[in-house]
Amino acid sequence: xxxxxRIGELGAAAGVDIETIRYYEKTxxxxxxxxxxxxxxxxxxAHLERLAFIRHCRALDIPxxxxxxxxxxxxxxxxxxxxxxxxxxxxxxxxxxxxxxxxALERQLASLRGRCGVAHxxxxxxxxxxxxxxxxxxxxxxxxxxxxxxxxxxxxxxxxVRRSGA
Amino acid sequence: xxxxxRIGELGAAAGVDIETIRYYEKTxxxxxxxxxxxxxxxxxxAHLERLAFIRHCRALDIPxxxxxxxxxxxxxxxxxxxxxxxxxxxxxxxxxxxxxxxxALERQLASLRGRCGVAHxxxxxxxxxxxxxxxxxxxxxxxxxxxxxxxxxxxxxxxxVRRSGA
DNA sequence: GCTTGACTCTGGAGTGACTACGGGGTGTGA
DNA sequence: TCACACCCCGTAGTCACTCCAGAGTCAAGC
Ligand SMILES: [Zn+2]
Ligand SMILES: [Zn+2]
Ligand SMILES: [Zn+2]
Ligand SMILES: [Zn+2]
Numbered sequence: 001x002x003x004x005x006r007i008g009e010l011g012a013a014a015g016v017d018i019e020t021i022r023y024y025e026k027t028x029x030x031x032x033x034x035x036x037x038x039x040x041x042x043x044x045x046a047h048l049e050r051l052a053f054i055r056h057c058r059a060l061d062i063p064x065x066x067x068x069x070x071x072x073x074x075x076x077x078x079x080x081x082x083x084x085x086x087x088x089x090x091x092x093x094x095x096x097x098x099x100x101x102x103x104a105l106e107r108q109l110a111s112l113r114g115r116c117g118v119a120h121x122x123x124x125x126x127x128x129x130x131x132x133x134x135x136x137x138x139x140x141x142x143x144x145x146x147x148x149x150x151x152x153x154x155x156x157x158x159x160x161v162r163r164s165g166a
Numbered sequence: 167x168x169x170x171x172r173i174g175e176l177g178a179a180a181g182v183d184i185e186t187i188r189y190y191e192k193t194x195x196x197x198x199x200x201x202x203x204x205x206x207x208x209x210x211x212a213h214l215e216r217l218a219f220i221r222h223c224r225a226l227d228i229p230x231x232x233x234x235x236x237x238x239x240x241x242x243x244x245x246x247x248x249x250x251x252x253x254x255x256x257x258x259x260x261x262x263x264x265x266x267x268x269x270a271l272e273r274q275l276a277s278l279r280g281r282c283g284v285a286h287x288x289x290x291x292x293x294x295x296x297x298x299x300x301x302x303x304x305x306x307x308x309x310x311x312x313x314x315x316x317x318x319x320x321x322x323x324x325x326x327v328r329r330s331g332a
Numbered sequence: 333g334c335t336t337g338a339c340t341c342t343g344g345a346g347t348g349a350c351t352a353c354g355g356g357g358t359g360t361g362a
Numbered sequence: 363t364c365a366c367a368c369c370c371c372g373t374a375g376t377c378a379c380t381c382c383a384g385a386g387t388c389a390a391g392c
Contacts, residue, residue, distance in 0.1 A: 053301035077289025084293050085282050092275040099268045109258040116251050123243025127250050135219035
């Protein structure tokens with residue numbers, strides 16, 4: 001059985017949009033595939049595996065630059081693995097920082113949502129009132145003026161990993 | 167007391183980068199301020215309040231388009247507040263979805279990090295092995311092929327709200 | 333008077349990871 | 363022959379900033 005795929009088949013097999021595959025190729029994450037006589041990309045199982053690896057790393061929110069480095073480790077297994085550890089550590093730290101601020105966010109939004117009673121005019125909406133009041137500096141940490149060490153956790157990029165169709 | 171600020175003062179007062187302020191102006195979130203004779207922007211306290219409102223909403227990860235809508239409600243308090251509720255509900259749903267996938271991410275990454283033992287060659291690194299194995303489809307939900315309802319929670323944009331210097 | 337430095341102005345480009353589009357070529361079943 | 367699905371390429375758009383170059387403005391110091 002010859003497992004030669006065109007881009008659409010590869011995309012369907014991996015659950016990845018074709019445009020994304022071409023993007024990975026353009027940015028050097030996927031090697032340039034062979035071409036059929038008509039110019040269509042011709043992929044083999046190795047491409048599928050590599051693409052799945054990339055998508056799995058992306059599902060872990062690992063940035064493409066780091067995925068590239070991981071792929072180099074896969075290609076060169078004789079390299080030192082300390083860098084892999086550090087990479088995953090950094091990723092974990094990023095995710096934990098985001099997680100923490102997400103939790104704070106969730107709490108704030110949940111309490112905010114509870115502020116809207118029966119009022120139906122925006123001028124009487126508790127949500128809007130709360131937002132305006134908070135912006136004035138009451139009970140909010142997002143815009144304290146003279147605070148020295150008031151850095152928020154950085155948020156980095158979004159993973160998203162959405163698949164188009166089954 | 168005349169509280170007329172130049173852009174740098176406004177930025178310092180609100181803890182916002184000047185570039186960000188100009189960006190908000192360009193995109194219509196902040197109204198075009200008056201200009202001094204030398205062409206410098208001249209802001210008043212209303213601008214500061216509006217900017218703080220925007221930053222507070224951004225700290226809640228509310229996208230700028232929605233912030234714009236909220237500002238319209240502030241300007242027109244006679245409008246129906248149902249839209250505010252729905253907006254906050256949607257935001258809360260987004261945040262909760264992200265939170266959930268962040269938690270899953272944290273678990274996956276934490277277990278992944280534990281995979282690296284004493285090995286110092288990438289070829290023997292448990293992390294890399296696990297990543298490759300997971301990409302092949304073992305024990306991972308990120309790239310199941312025939313699953314019908316396998317949509318991942320969408321991740322939307324990042325807030326970041328970082329302040330430059332106190 | 334001249335220089336230095338801090339501040340401001342403008343328009344434009346870059347970031348990450350896609351996503352969408354326009355204008356065309358290819359291949360197959362009716 | 364025609365419709366339609368698939369493929370090609372290059373470019374531009376998304377979001378919320380962030381950075382830059384090149385120029386103008388202003389007060390203080392010498
Ligand atoms: Zn996976
Ligand atoms: Zn309400
Ligand atoms: Zn706030
Ligand atoms: Zn290791």
